[in-house]
Structures are given as C-alpha cells and as structure tokens.
Amino acid sequence: MKKFVEFFLHYKSLVVLAFIGIVFSGWGAYTSMSREAFPQVELPYIVVYTLYPGVAPVDMENLISRPLENQIKGVNGIKHLQSTSAESYSMIFAEFNPEVDVETALQKVRDKVASARNDLPADAEEPQVMEISFDNVPILVMSLSGDYGLNRLKQIADDFKMEFESVNGVSNVTVIGGYTREIQVVVNPARLKAYNFSYDQFSAAVKAANINIPGGALDIGSRSYLVRIPNEFTSVEDIRNTVLGTFNNETIRLKDVADVRDTNKKQTSLSRTDRIDSVTLTVQKRSGGNIIEIANNVKKIVARTQPTLPKGTLIEYVSDFSQQIDSQVDNMENTLLLSLLLVVVVLYFFMGFRNATIVATVIPLSMLITFIVIQAMGFTLNFVVLVSLTILLGMLVDNAVVVVENIYRLLNAGRDRWTASVEGAAEVLVPVLTSTLTTVFAFLPLAFWSGMIGEVLRYLPITISVGLLSSFAVAIIFNPVISQTFLRSHTKADEHNHPSLPQRVDNWLENFKDKYYEPWLHWAIDNYRKVIGISAVAFLVSMFLLVRMPKEFFPSTDPEEFMINIKMPSGTRLETTDELVRKIETILLAPDNLRDLDRFVSNVGNTGAGFSGGNDDATVARLSVKFKERRLLSAPPLRIVDRIRQQATRFPGAEIIVSAESNGPQAGDPISIVVAGEDFAVLESLGDEIRSIMHRIPGVVNIKTNISLGRPEVQVLIDRTKASLYGFSPAQIAMEVRTAFYGATAAKYREGDDEYDIVVKLDDTERFSLQTLRNLTLLSRSGEHVPLAKLAEIKMSAGLESVQREDYSRVLKVTAATETGVLPFVALQSIQREVADLPMPEGYAVRYTGENEEMMQSFSFLGTALRTALLLVLIVLVAQFNSFYVPIIILITVALSLIGMVFGLKVTNQAFGMLAFIGLISLAGIVVNNGIVLLDFVQLQQRQDSDDITDEQRKQTLIEACKIRLRPVLLTSITTALGLLPLLFGIGINFKKLRIDFSDPGAMMFRPMASVIFFGLMISTVLTLIVVPVVYYIWDDWLRRRRERKQIIKEFGAGDPNIPL
Template sequence: MIKWSVNHKSIIMLFVVLTLIVGGFLYGAMERQENPTVAAPVAVIKIIYPGATPEDIEKLIIKPVEDEMNRISDIKTIESFALDSIGIVKVTLKDLSDGKIDEAWNEVKSGLDTVKPLLPPDAHEPTMETDLASSYGIIIGLTSQDYTYQNLSEVANKLRDELITDPGVKAIDIDGEINDQIHINLDMIKLEQYTVSPTDIATAIKARNINIPGGNLVMDQVKIPVQVSGEYKDIEEIKNTIVAVSTETGAPIYLKNVADVVRIQEKKEIFASVNNEKALLIGVEYMDGQNIVAIGERLNTILDEFSMNQLYENMELITLTDQANFTKDAINLFEKNLLSAILLVVMVVVVTMGLRSAIVVSLPIPIVIVMVFIFMYLSGIPLHQVSIASLIISLSLLVANGIVVNDNINVYLEKGHDRLTACTKGIQEVKIPILTSTLTTVASFIPLAMMQGVSGKFVKSLPVLVSVALIGSYITALTVIPALGYKLLKVKEKDTEGKGIKTKIAKVLKVDGFSAYILNLYGRLLKGALKIPVLVILFFVGTLIASLWVIPSLGVQLFPPVERDQYVIDVTTQDGSDVEKTEKAAIMIGDLLKEDVTINDFAYKVGDGMLQYYVTFIPNDPASNKVQFLINGDRDEVSRIEKELSTKVPGVSINIRQLENAAPVTYPVQVRVSGQEISELRRIAEEIKDITHDVPGIKSIEDNYGYDSYKLNIRVNEEKANLVGVTNYDIASTVRMAVNGLTVSELKEEDIEKDAIPIILKIPDEKKQDRDVLNNIFITSQITDKNIPINQIAEIETETSLNKIVRRNGGRTITVGIFVESRYNSNEISKSVEELLKDYKLPDGYTIEFGGESEERSDAFDSMKVPAILAIVIIYLILVIQFGNLKEPLIIMGTIPLSFIGIIWGLKWMGYPIGFMALLGAISLMGVVVNNGIVLLDFIKLLVKEKDDVKEAIIEACKTRMRPIMIGMITTVISLIPLALSGGALWAPMATSIIFGMLVSSVLTLLVIPCAYFVIQGKEGLN
C-alpha cells in the first residue's frame, strides 16, 4: 500500500479531493442538536379512580400493579404515589441498551394488561408514558392583559396553523387555555318543590341533545340520508329543555324553572402567566433526525411575519426558550474551538518541523475530520457538542501518527537514502508500532461505548468517533503522507541553510539553540538516572502515593449544571392551599422578578409544571399549592435571588434549580425510611429533621408526605337507605354532582375548529362555602320516587385525611429531602447526615437508606469500572503481541498510573472536582500514554540489538525519539487548550485531565521507561 501510494500520487490526491468535497456537502446536511439523545430508562404509569382516597388507591390500584411489576427482572426501582383519585407508579430500569429498554417496556405493558381485570370497575384504563426525555424545541408565550382567554386561544390556534406547515415540526401544544363552560346551577329548593331530582335533569338533557343517523332512503335510485337531530344550537334551547311534567297541573317543567343556565369561563385550576400577565404557552416539538438549527430559523421567520400581520394590537409573542438557538451557539463554540485547535497544532508543527513537514503532517487533519463527518452521516450520529468534542480530542491523536511517520522519513533522508526509499522503508519500519499505538488508543476508548447508564450513553459517540478518527489517521499515514512526503520532503543542502521558513522562525525564536540545550540536558539527566534506576522508579511511585492524598480535597460532582442562563423556581404554598392563594404568591414573586435587572423575562404555571423545555427538566406534578417558574436570566445571580424571594415572600417554600446535565433527582440528599405504619414513619421523619437541621450547608428540609388535611366523610346507614330505595351509588353520584359538578352533555359550536362546550350540572359556587351544602342535598328514591334528604340516611363527619401515600420497591417509604446551599457539595452534606444518623435506633420492621445525588453518582462511577479494566486488559494483550513477551508490556503499562499524578494536581490547580468527564479524560489518556511508550521502547530495542553498549543505545534511542514524543505532547496540550478555556464546567475538566496528565506522563515516559527497561533486562553485559 505504501509503495503503491507513492507511485500513484495523483490517484491518492483525487481521492483526497473527492473526500473533502463529499464531506463538505454532508456536513451541511447533517442533523444538529445541542446534546445527544438518550433513551430515558423511566416510565410513569397513571391510573385514575374517581373519588377514591389515597388508602383505597394504595390497596386497589397501586398494590396490584406493583405485584405484577415485581415479576419483571430488568426493573431497578418502583416508586408509587397514592393520591386522591389517582395512582402513579414510576418504574426505573437497570442499565440497559436502547433495544433492551424497548423490550422491557413491552414487558411492562403486558404486565398492565394482566392487571387490568384486577382493577375496580370504575377505574380508568392505565396510561403509560415512556417518552419522558423528549422536550419542546421552542416554547412561545402569547400574552396580553387586554383580551380574554378566548381571544388568546383564537390567535394561538391561528399561529399553530402557521407553524404546523413547516416539515420540521412534529407537534404543537397550546397550554394554559381557560375554556368556556355551560353551568346548570341547580336550585335545590325548587327541585324539591317540583319533585325533580338531579338525575331526572341529567337524563332529560342527554335524551334531548342527540344526533343519530337515521339511515338512507333510496328514491329514484338515489340514496337520501335521514338524520334525526335534536342537538342544542344555543343556550336558550338548553334553558327550554323539559325536565318533568307537573303531577298537579300537567304543565311542563322547564330547566329554567329549576336552575340558572349560564355560559361562563371555567374555573382557573391550571393556568399560565408570562411576565406576570395573562398568557398561553405554545410548545413546538421538532421532528426527529432533523437539523433543528435550520428548523428554528424557518420558525423564527414565521413568527416574525405573524407578529407583523396577524397578531392583535397589544398582544405580544415572547420566545421563552429556543433549542435551535442554544444548539447553534453550542455548535459554533465547539467549531471555533476545533478551528483554533487545528491552527495551533499546525503552528507548532511548522515551528518544530518546518513548513514542508508541517504540510505533510497537517494535511491529513481535514481529511480525517471529513472522514469522521461521512461516518457520522452514514451512521446517523448528529452534530452536537459531544461529537465535536470528539474531534477536538482526536486532533492531537491523529497528528501523532503523522509526526512519527514524517520523522522517520526524514531520518532516512538524512542518512542519504533517496526519496522513494525514505518514503517506503521509512514508513515500513514504523507501520507496526504506529498500528499498535493506534489499536491501544482505540482500546482505551472503545470500552466506554459499552457503558449502558445514562452517563455512558451521553458520551457514547465520543469513543466511537475517536476510534474512527484514529483508524482514518492510520490509513492516511500509510497513503497520503508517503505520497506527500515524496513530493515535498527532501534532504537539506548546505547552500540553502538559513533560507527555509523553519530556519528563519527558529532563528527568531532561538528554537534550535533551545532544542539542543534541552536535548543535551535530557541526555545528562537520563545518564544519571540509569545509574540509579530503581530509586528513580521508587521516587515517582512515592510521588503518586503522595498525590493520592490530595483526592479527598477535590470534591466529587457527577456532572456540573448546564451552562445556560435559564433556571427554575419551584414555589410551594401550604398543603391544601387552593389555586387562588397560590396565584397570589406567584404574582407577588413575579412583581419582584420584574424589578430585577438580571432577569430578561419569565413564565410560570400555577397548579401544574412548566412545559418540558430540556431533556433533564422535571415538571411539577399537578397540585393546587404549587407554581413553577421558568426564568431567563443570569444564573450567577441564583443564590441572591433565592435569598431575596425567601425573605420578601414569607409563608412559602422557594427552591431554585439549575438545569442538570445528569439525570435529575428530586432532592440532592435523601434519607429514606421504610415501614408499615404511616404515623410511625412521620414520627421518625420529624426526628431525622431535628437531628440534621443544624448541619452546615443545609438550605431546607422537607418530607414527601406533607401534612394531613381534613375531609368530610358521609357514613351511609345501609338499613335506612335500603328501606327508602336509595343505593350507595345514588348517594355518591349526587354528592359528586353537588360538590364538583357533573358533565352531562356538550354544546357543539358552529365553528368546527372550536371544541364543544361542556354542559355541567352543579350547585352554585356561592352556596358551597360550608358543609351545610351537604345537608341540603336530597336523593330521589328509585322505589317511591320521593326526595329523601341525605341527613335522613347518612351522617356527615369531619376526619383527617392523608394527602398521599408514597411507596418504594413494594413498601411504604417516607423520604426526608434536603436541599443544599449553592456553595456546599451535596456529597459532603450526605456524609455529615449519615454520620449523625449512624447510631439512630429504628423500631423493629423499619429500615433506613441514603440516596440522592450520591446514589446517581455512585451508579455512574461504578459503570466505569468494568470498561476501565477491560481497556487495560485489551491494551496489555495488544502490547504482548507487539513485543512478544510478558515483561516488556508491563514497562509501558506502569506509566499509566503515574500519569494520574498530573491529572490529580491539574484538577486541584484548576479547581475542578472529580467527576464523570474528568474520569473520562483519565481513561482516554491511557491510550496516549501507551502510544509514547510503544514508540520509545520499540526504538530502544532496535538500537540495543545494533550496539554493543546497551546503556548508550538506550540514551541514543531516547534522545532520537524525544522530538516526536515532545512534539506529540505539545500538540496534544495545544489542541486541548481551547476546550479547557471555553469548554465550560462540562468539558474543561476532561481537557484538564488530558493536558496535565499528558505533560507529566511525557516526562515520565522519557525517564521511567528506560530505567524500567534497564532494570527488567538486568545489568549483565552493560557498561
């Protein structure tokens, strides 16, 4: 292949040009997104059972589902929530591949089918949601104080019709709509006078409001459809519905005689606001596999045109979040980093190797990058920050092969060989060592692709793309570089000295003199080290052991928060608070936020969570005492804003959360207590709060059971009810109608685009201010047709009631959740809490466990153990094959842990904690360290065979290989500097690990490997 490439240079160049052209076109067509798409191993099952208490939900809904789910082996945890009228089961799977996750969900669905016959007849069908990671690409706020919700809905629907025409739009949801309803406010006194029951009215309305096809008549061989229609056309027809006939006069009794029929706006239970003004939220979901940057640009054009031409006066469209803009910014940043890294590497190569060598070594860089783009396009890997970071990491690695090959060509040229010989034999001599180094580097990355956790899947494309780049680098080293080398490289002639660019630069920078000085210094240092090789090795081992003591001071953080000027404020009012009370707190907070200059705009939802605008964002569950804010503002001001809001808005719980790169947790620190009796669980939880309350760094503590509320329990006297012909169902349905209202039919609008208006049978709200409303309810006997007051057949009692029951893995569990001050580490708080509770005595049958961020962190770090061990084993096997024995590979492998010295002190100096990305950098570094060791040890062995004085052979080999090793080190460090400086808290720790690890490992390679080889080979025959 090498000789063929030299003899067919034009063909090689043709392939190069074609590759660059194809790659350029594919790059423009590639899918773009901010982060990799990760399948969430979490599903939420919801089952509604109207009117059921949490105790009933736990027994009749949750328990059967849990029992069936426990049969599925791939489930990691089951968390259940028994609430009023609804049961929620959250299923989390073990670490599985995406394909196995789909199989597991199929098992869960089959299990639900098995459970369905066991559920109460009145329970709704179970629903299961698995697409919890999908988020809206753009969320728009449509706001105005001058218009009704109906006006806002009209405009929002027009905008939806415009946006949905874009081929990149998958779905559009309008959130926060407040629709009209038709209320039939019953007058219970008149109903009793006319002896008309609510059931009679519901039956009459359903029978009147019909539209039934009557079939077809065939007349003169033409089908004529017959329609029997009695549908309501307006509210007047509803009022004039005959609901009964007077038994005394025979006159019809109309609905308007016994009820007040009105069309009003539904009660605001869940609604949105933007910048403290009435608003609707419009969420746009993008199609999968698309360039969302291009989609975003098209949608912004539509929004601009809509605002100018169709938006009502004094209405405003506010873009609250736009994934396309964030993606564009992220990719642009990484592209700039990549270009900066390429330019820096080329400059280093020009200065150290000359212009001709720089062209030979650097030209393969764009070729390999384009090869990676082609692979990404064919394999469906999008362009995002992880894939571009892969290219930045690969940059120094793919240059290394070119440096070694180019250096050996020059060695042959300097020995007097012609260009053909130099470009063929020179490369032939090193093709096995660079193949081995390429394979060992690939081996250090590939096992990372085996990680199945969410963290592993997040970076899964990184090892794959780095491996593709390395393989591409090896191919170009055997094809493009010999062809270019034959054309450009030549032996220096004496009369041309001083005329080359490299020489001129070297003179200005005094590079040659400095290089000679360093080379001589290294030679003397190595000669001295070979006199005491064991002590040299022990010194570095001791330095490593001493460095390990620094690790605890670094702190631990799985992933840093997303570096985006957006955050969430979760506000909780007192348990049992109605929406009106929660809205007042939201308005008060909104007024304070409007005055803050660091906040651009904000939106909130009362009674429900915000639309999911980021893959790891968890919206609030529906609750009348909760409001969730989305803030666009400076995230560095989060701590200040949280303190100010907590001070100025008393009586509410305020917690600010930043977006997370990792899977989010409800509480950073958790203490979970499991047992049977809820009262005992609550007692234990209160004691835990008291014990841990004064731990420094704790911001607030709460538990997930909350407080009990009151309920009115209607105890039916079965004997009395049966005697008068009233069933429990009659009582329950009538009470439900009176308290919550009962939807009996609907009025269809003439405009088919509008939803039908529900017709609701109810008691007027102003008459439901106290419990006396229940005493005024009567039920019509099915036997005597008489009205029976409810207080004659039942007693109404006031009782305390659980708001919810929480279970975990089949047992009742209460969680004490701890929020942590921003300047503290949750890992430290968790250790302090565990230490305080280590002697806490639990009653028999109760257990305690700790969780939170530390739990997720432990799972992620554990998932790295097997890949790291596998990488080491694969690297060792490759080296054994390369060197043909078991001892010499150990020399190279021994430099891997020594590189941790640089990693530890680099993280310490830069102030980064130990996290997933820092450890990823450490694992990635293994292949680079081994590369240098292979190049050095292989040449040492070669010269030892040729020379009688082995010590001098070692010194000469090390001095000869010092240049490519140091150039490789410099290019690695230089290429990662942009990522270290502007990669943010996510990528900078990884770049720091590689940079500082590389700096130290390169020095150690040039000292430890020759000393270790000297020791292992023995001193027999050495001078």
C-alpha cells in the same frame, strides 16, 4: 510492511480519488446530521399515567396504583417499580434492566395495563403508557399577551395548539393561563326538590336533547337518501328550554329548575410574563424528532398567523431550546476550530510550513471519515459528539507526526523521496498501529456502559475510537503519498542564509538535546535509586491525595436560567398561591436583581412540566427566570442564584425551591434519602428527624419531603344497609355527590368549529357550606327525597398529599441540594453519620439514592472499565514486543500520569468526579503512546549494535535513541494537550462574531476531563523521558548480566567462584 505502503505509492490516482470521495461524502454527512443537545438514547424507563379527577391520594393508591402494580410486576426484566399516588392522578415508573428492549417492554406493559382496566373504576380516565426520553421537556415556550381579554388570548392559544400539534414531530402542547368558555347548568336545590328531580336526570336530559345521529337510509324511487336526526343545541337558549319532564301535568324545562350560564370555567392556572398577564404555550417533541426543524416549523406557523391576530398581540419566545442547541453547537464548533488553530501553529513551529501542512491534512481527512462513519451509525451532531471531536483533535496528528517525522529524518539522511516515504512509513507502522490500538482499547470499555448516563456518554468512546482508527489509515496511506510528492529535505544552506522560525526552533531543540537532555539522562541513569525513589514517593503522595479528594457526580456549570418552584400546603386556593408568587416577583424586580435578569415567566397552578405538560394544581407555581448575557452579569450566575434563594425562601408555610438548570444528564436529586416502611406516622416521624439533621449541615438547601398533610378532606362514609333500604347503591350516591360538588359534563355545545362543555353542578355559593353537603337530597325509587345525612356519616379529616411506593412498599423520601461551593457528596457524608445514629424501628430501612447512588454505580463501572482498559492495553503491548518486561515498563507511564492528574485537579480546584474518572481511563491509553514510540525505537537501535559493546556504549545507544525520539514524543504530547486548552479554560473564539467567549457552560462541564488529560499527559511526558529510560536501562542491564551468567554456567559449570551474581 513495505509492500503495503508501496502499493498506495504505486497507485496514487486511487489515493487521490479516495481523497476527493472522502471530502465530498464527509462534508455531506456533516451538513446533513441533525443537531441536538444530547444524543438520542433509548432509556429503559416506562411510565403509566392515570387521571381520576377529585380522588384522594390514598384512594388513588388503592383504586389505581396497586391494581396496576400487581399487573405490571409480571413483566419480565423490571429492575425497579415506583409509584406516586396523588390527588386526581397516579404515576407508575418502571425501570428495566439495560438488556431489555424498551419497545418490547412498552408493548408488554400496555398489555398488562389493558388487562387491569376492568379492575379500575369505570369513570377513571384511560391510563397512558409512555416511554421516557430526553424529549419530555419543552423545546419551546411561547408567551401571548395583549391589551384585550384573556378569553380571546386563550382562544388564540388554543388555535395555535391545534396547529402546533399537526407539526410533524410535536408530541404535546400545553396551554397555561387564560379563560375557557363553559356552559354551566347551575342547579337550585330547592327547585330540584320541589319538582321532584335528581341530578342524574339533569345530565341525562341534556345529553338526550343534544343529539346528531344518522338514521340510516331511505330509498325513494331510483334514489337513496340519508336519514339524519340533527338535534344539537344551536344556542344557549336551546339548552335553557330543554325539557326535563312533567310535574302536576306541567312541562318542566331546564330554566325552571336551574340557571343556565354562558360563562367561563373556573380558572385553574395563571400565567404572567414580566408581571403582565399572558397565556403560555409549551411545546414538546416526539422521540427522534429534529428539535431545530420542529422549532422552525412552529415559528413559521406563528409568523404566518401573526398578521391576522388582533392589534396589540405580543408574542415572545421566552425559552427556545433550538436556539440553545444552535448556540451550544456553534460554541463547540468554535472550540474545535480554536483547537485546530493551536495544533497547526505548534506543528508549524516544530516542523516548518511544508511538513506541518502534510501532517495537518490528517485532521480534516480523519474528521470527515469520522462524520461518514458516525452518521451511518445513526449519530446526531450533539454536544457529546462535539466534545469527543475536540478531545480527539490533538490526538489525530500523533500518528501523522511519527510517520512524517520519520520520513523527514530519512530524507535528511540522504534517502530519496520514494525510499524515505516507503521505509519511513513501514518502519513505524507497527508502533503506530500499537499506539492507536492502545488508545482505542482504553476508550472501548466505556462503550459498554449501561444506564442513562452510560447511554449518553458512550457516544464519546465510539466517536474517539472511530476518529483514531481513521487517523491511522490516513497517516499510513495518505501521508506517505503526500510526503513522496511534496516533502523536501532540510539543507544547511537554508539554515545559514535565511533561517526560518521553525529552523530556529529546530536548532534550539537540537541544542536542548545536547546541553540539557543528554546530561540529565546520564545523571538519572547513574543515580537511578534517587530517580525511582522520588518517582515512587510522588506517586504514593498523589494516591494519598486522590483518596482524600472530594467526590462529585457532574460539575456545576454556569446556567443560562434558573427556576423558582413553589409548593403551597394542600388545599391552598389559586388566589393565595398567586399572592406569594407576586411577592417573589417583587424580589426579582429589585434593582440589585433586575440588573442581572433578562425576563421571567410566572406560571401559577400549572408548571408546564411533566410527561403530559403538567396538571392543574392550585398549590403549585413556577417562575422561569432567564439571565442576561454572561458578560453583563454582576456576579457568577450560581452566586446570583444563591442570593435570590436567600431572599425568596424567607416566606413561612411554603416550600420554595430555587435551582439552576443542569447541563448534564439528570441523575436525580443531589441528596436523596429513602426510608421504606408501611406506617405513615412512623415514616413522617423519621422524615422530620432527617430534615432536622439536614438543616444543621452547612450549605444544604432546598430540603423537602414527599410526605405531608394533603388537602383537607370531607369523607362521606356510606352506610350500605341504609342505602339499600332506599334502593341506592354506593356508586349511585357517589355519582350524585360528584355531580353536585365537582360537576358532570353532560354534553358538548358546538359553535362553529369550537366546542364547549355543558356542565351540571351546584352553584359555587352553595359549595362553601358543609351543611349543603349534609342536606344534599337524592331521589329514591319511591320518589322520596332522602338527605345524604341519612345515608352516610360525614366527617372532616386530613389525608396525605401523596403516597409513594418503591418495589411494592411505601416510602418516605427526603431530598435536598447544596449551595455553590458545597459538594453534595461531602454534605451527604455528614448527613449519613448522623442518620446512622437514629433508632430505626423493625421493618424500616434507609438507603441513599439520587445522585449519590448513580455516582457510586458509575464509579463501580468506571473502576471495572479502567482495569479492563489496562488489561487490553497490556495484551496489545505484549503482542507487539513479544515480552512482558517492556509492556510493564511502558505501563509505568500510566502511574506517572496519576501524579499529573492529581496535580491538575488541585491546581484547577476541582473535585474527582465521573468525568475526571473518564479522563483517567482515557489517559491510560494516551500516555502509553510515549513509551511505545520511545522504547520501540530504542530496541530498533539496540538490534543494530553488536553483542560485545561495553556498558557505556549500551548506555549511549539508549540515550541517542531517546534524543532522536524526543521530538515526536514532545510534539504528539503538546498537540494533544493544546487541543484540550479551550475545554480546560472554557475559552473560545467566536469566529462568526469575531470575539472571545469565556466560560462556555458546555465546555466547562467537561473541564475536569480536560484537566486530567492535560496535566496528566504533560507531567507524564516529562517524567517518561527520564524515568522510563532509567527503568529500561536497569532491566536491560539485569537481562544482559543474566544472559552472561547463563553463558558462564554453560561454559564453566555452576560451581565456578568467578560467576557474577
């Protein structure tokens, strides 16, 4: 080991060169890393989305979802297959096993969908196949308003949409609100019948008259000319004069049979910003795109275009995810700097300025090496990475503290700088390596976590492991070189003349060792039964409390905004939905609420969410409400959300969900119950009973089910026999009905660079009567007008709003959330007890999904990860100590840390969740370091003793070794713990604005993890300094007596009565 250290001391120039290279390369890596909220992960989810406008949910299931499911299920590696069939669209959600390559699966699904295309209706839109990522949420929401018409605002928004979509990294832009120009050919049924035309002839005539096609080439002499037939409509009047045909030798034009109107398309969505009519644009990014770069490029387009817009145009960024990321990253950087400051201050108190500076060099060097490595691995500078660095920061100095403190001890013992540096580093190299590996191996199993949560959080163990290995390299290579150059011994003259604050702390610590720690150890060893008994009782009580502790998935954090989602009964008109939205807007504008709110945006008819930016649906609405700054609020944000929920959900007949944004990865609804079966009536009955149970559980809110009556239907049941008598096929009849009542886009009308639909349809006034449908006439081959009532039975019915299937079976899903202060896991336990008593028909089954399922799966993996971590730690310890006994004694520190963990969660009033579990696994690798540092030195001191020393001398050797190792044990524990303080209390210093920030949402999300490590480490350290020496002394004493007994047996024989037992 000495030669390894001596090599770098001999070649200082290489070490200095490496130092310079690390500084420049590390800083370059840090500044070039993309900033994101969460890591870019490849999720094993693929969606197939198909639009078929005007088609009922059950028909969507049979015509679209089932044929696609039958093809997709042939793709290998599918774990779950879900589908939702609603009015006008089908969405199939395929979840693959973690080991499946998503890109390969995506191509296979596309191939299967292409194979199924012939089985789908010809007029259904092409299915879209896409993978799911965190990018399926808007990164930028922009509001346009002005003191002029919504038509012009919509045009401006559409122009922006075209420019935004050309930005590299933008995947989709959705425009909500405003009016869209449309040329409508409104057919008069009486004239249609009088002139003997059909709806299909209208569409065909408009399409045929509006052409612009090449006619080939014409060679004249030595030149060749292109032949074009430019015959597109140049004005609306051209459309009116389109020739349909002749009747009684008279030319019949479009205007003779229909009204051609230059008007607006029926508005299907509305948008308002703070109650002012507006048009909203939502921008989504492609997977892998840099959010901040994309947002900046979009803003540049807006800034460049804004001077050319009409006077009075107001553009507001109502939601800017790039700013949120910047803010989150800045907050975590500030937290990191505060942690660094606390650690350096502690080092100064314990080690003095010179020693502290030498030790502190490990922090920036290790960080920079970490940035170099993780950038090479493709990591981005995201929230998980920054939290990992914050947790890591306090541990980075552990190795350097042990190395430098040992060098300093030898220097004070009279060694020269070279010898002290070589021997000091070499002496502790093995225990330092062992302690590093135990911590790395504790985190390592977390890197193999599969699923969405695991894909996000696996960046934490990788980042921490890279940082710890970097700190080991710096401590063994750089610190001895720096110590040999700058470190100097402590002299009595310094102490007597002008004792510094670190010297006074050092004196106090020496006094504490002699007056308190040594007597405590003597008492503990003499009263080992009491010490072990008390520790065992404390451990058992902690285990009892842990088992009974409430469980949670991710902790709730203070949100920056919240959503009010509204779902009206199917068939509700847009105007009716908007009336309710205006009532809720009035609630938000009440003085008690307005004082806490910055702004709100109301989107009616389109929420702007989903994989394609959302679909128009008159029954839905969303209000996105943003809070003012946290320090200006009258109450905690979640309490404000609870208050507004109570006010906003009092309107009967509507499903109103008030929910706060989540900072963690989405894991489904907090409470989700799925019932599988085929009969909708039975499923609906079970759903009603489950909802009733949920309503009885205190604190359960936002209760909804996926089964409800859909839009009222008028079913046209075609009599195939009668239809064939008149020469009609069912498809012809269906298309005539669809053209008349939904409309058919016959052609496009171009005006400059703009393009507008030419739509053939009945007048809206004609579509409010059931009799109009019955009287709709179809032109037979013989020229006879046949009423629809002669060809089909027309009846009223009510279908389902949507049909959901999971793994090829229909399902009912009931979901809910909980109020602030009520844990979903606790509420779910109450619900499960009552649901278990429900009589369940044969063929129907209940299972609990959503957050609960994810939590159970995560806890199962984390339990395996903890066992694996302990096994790996044990292997490393056995390899170092060449013994099973000492490693087992060291692992007692893990059991002792559980006492602190439970105490910490109780004191901070937190549940035992997934992040606390991760903290426990981390703790298993951290706390053993104290035992390694302590017992490795104890054994080193004991090896220097002679074999014939007395029991009292052996005890004193143990105590003296513990006293010598007290400083590094305390220092490494305190620095690790202090590095976690900003995360624990959610406090940070904004170094740019020079202010203290409280309750940073991102930091607070990781508070349970920080609590577990902080309290577990601190209490374990105190107990380790007492309990581990006691257990070691008992074992060592037993081992000595065992050796003595074997020696006596060897000398006198087994029958000697004087042999000690």
